[in-house]
Amino acid sequence: MANPEEALLLEDLPFSLDAEQAVLGGMLIDPDCIPVVLEQLSTPQMFYRKQHAGLFEVFLNMSNLNKTIDFITVLDEVQRAGVFADAEEAKVYLAQLMEIVPSTANIVDYCAIIQDRYYRRRLIQTSKEIESYARDRDGTSAALLDLAEQRIYDIRQNKDASGLQPIGDLIVETYDHLQKLTGEDKELYLGLSSGFSALDTMLTGLNRSDLILLAARPGMGKTSFALNIAVNVAKKYADKSVAIFNLEMSAEQLVGRILSSEAQIPSRALRTGIMEQTEWGQLAACADILSRTHIYVDDTAGINATEIKAKARRLPNLGLIVIDYLQLMESGGRAENRVQEVSKITRSLKIMAKELDVPVIVLSQLNRSVEARTDHKPMLADLRESGSIEQDADSVIFLTREGYYDKECETPYLTVCTVAKNRHGSTGDINLRWDGEFTRFSNLEMELEPPPF
Numbered sequence: 001m002a003n004p005e006e007a008l009l010l011e012d013l014p015f016s017l018d019a020e021q022a023v024l025g026g027m028l029i030d031p032d033c034i035p036v037v038l039e040q041l042s043t044p045q046m047f048y049r050k051q052h053a054g055l056f057e058v059f060l061n062m063s064n065l066n067k068t069i070d071f072i073t074v075l076d077e078v079q080r081a082g083v084f085a086d087a088e089e090a091k092v093y094l095a096q097l098m099e100i101v102p103s104t105a106n107i108v109d110y111c112a113i114i115q116d117r118y119y120r121r122r123l124i125q126t127s128k129e130i131e132s133y134a135r136d137r138d139g140t141s142a143a144l145l146d147l148a149e150q151r152i153y154d155i156r157q158n159k160d161a162s163g164l165q166p167i168g169d170l171i172v173e174t175y176d177h178l179q180k181l182t183g184e185d186k187e188l189y190l191g192l193s194s195g196f197s198a199l200d201t202m203l204t205g206l207n208r209s210d211l212i213l214l215a216a217r218p219g220m221g222k223t224s225f226a227l228n229i230a231v232n233v234a235k236k237y238a239d240k241s242v243a244i245f246n247l248e249m250s251a252e253q254l255v256g257r258i259l260s261s262e263a264q265i266p267s268r269a270l271r272t273g274i275m276e277q278t279e280w281g282q283l284a285a286c287a288d289i290l291s292r293t294h295i296y297v298d299d300t301a302g303i304n305a306t307e308i309k310a311k312a313r314r315l316p317n318l319g320l321i322v323i324d325y326l327q328l329m330e331s332g333g334r335a336e337n338r339v340q341e342v343s344k345i346t347r348s349l350k351i352m353a354k355e356l357d358v359p360v361i362v363l364s365q366l367n368r369s370v371e372a373r374t375d376h377k378p379m380l381a382d383l384r385e386s387g388s389i390e391q392d393a394d395s396v397i398f399l400t401r402e403g404y405y406d407k408e409c410e411t412p413y414l415t416v417c418t419v420a421k422n423r424h425g426s427t428g429d430i431n432l433r434w435d436g437e438f439t440r441f442s443n444l445e446m447e448l449e450p451p452p453f
Helices: 004-010 017-029 031-040 050-064 071-081 087-100 104-135 141-156 167-181 197-203 222-236 251-263 267-272 277-291 305-312 338-356
Strands: 211-216 241-246 294-298 318-324 360-365 395-400 414-422 428-435 440-443
Touching: 017 031, 017 050, 017 087, 017 104, 031 050, 031 104, 050 071, 071 087, 104 141, 141 305, 197 414, 197 428, 211 222, 211 338, 222 241, 222 251, 222 294, 222 318, 222 360, 222 440, 241 251, 241 305, 251 267, 251 277, 251 294, 305 318, 305 338, 318 338, 338 360
Parallel strands: 211 360, 211 395, 241 294, 241 318, 318 360
Antiparallel strands: 395 414, 414 428, 428 440
């Protein structure tokens, strides 16, 4: 008896033979249209017929390697790839493709037909998968809804579970990315600027799919630092959405902090409402600027990673996620102890960052052992309920302010920002200025090496 996957392959799924043949024939007779086709059709899986998918992959590889494309060269490559049973069949079919093409002028329309049928096939297959899970009584309805939403989201993002990929294809993609990093639109492909120049230099920005852990003892200003970064990103990249999930404070309190920092009005004044006339003007101007950004705030208590992902992926052009803080999150499942539960949460957050392709900054508490040391400098082992936190995070950042412990300190404003782990480069200390009145951090000194932004 055929398994469900085999049964699906035997079904008469939607496809257009004419459109597939027209596109492949057009690529063969007019190689100049290949870049146009590759903009519309990203993977061989978009072709229904197995031979068509194999032939498209040959065109794709030849184009990436800048090989000459004509009847003879393509015939040689398809024979090497084993797309057809023998050389004679390959020769006859390629000749037929060249005769079938009505005109390459309409090749974009032919690509649109192939794309349409491809998404219809994926929806049918996904629907059957969801139906199979729905009939399985072992799963919960909540898990089923999450699965259904994730599968549809993957289709929208054109994600395929393609499994193992040849290193040659990945090298081509890497070269393409490197060329984009040196092109006119390089800012679109660099990590996001945090607004703190020395930190950007060390981390090479807030990189896509990175899980960035920001940890400190209470009173060090980790929430303020995260909010400063969130606002800096939202203001610099006007087209990007920034999602802030705060599990400790209400949305109103959080916005009050942001307004205090940006308008440079004492936070106490915002809590009491006692402000000078000039401060009201500053507040109005700041509120106008912030209202034009795409910052979204969620203060749901006890939220889990699945819920965060579901909410975040609905935002247009998502750029950054900030979560405050890790120890208040729930795993959404059972765990033997809290350490295992936190470990499960951090793994889920790392997977979320990769799936959504955005940096995720998550705040975390530190153990009291920091306060027992004379220098009060945190270490990775100080992460509370650590488990696999330091393993899952791409970067780990600590905040320390000696003025918090020593009231006679000559530099109470000095905050040491320690990059304790960095998968993309070096680690070390960065000096920042803390202004507690406005809950605001700023660059304390200009670094000799400017950030790549």
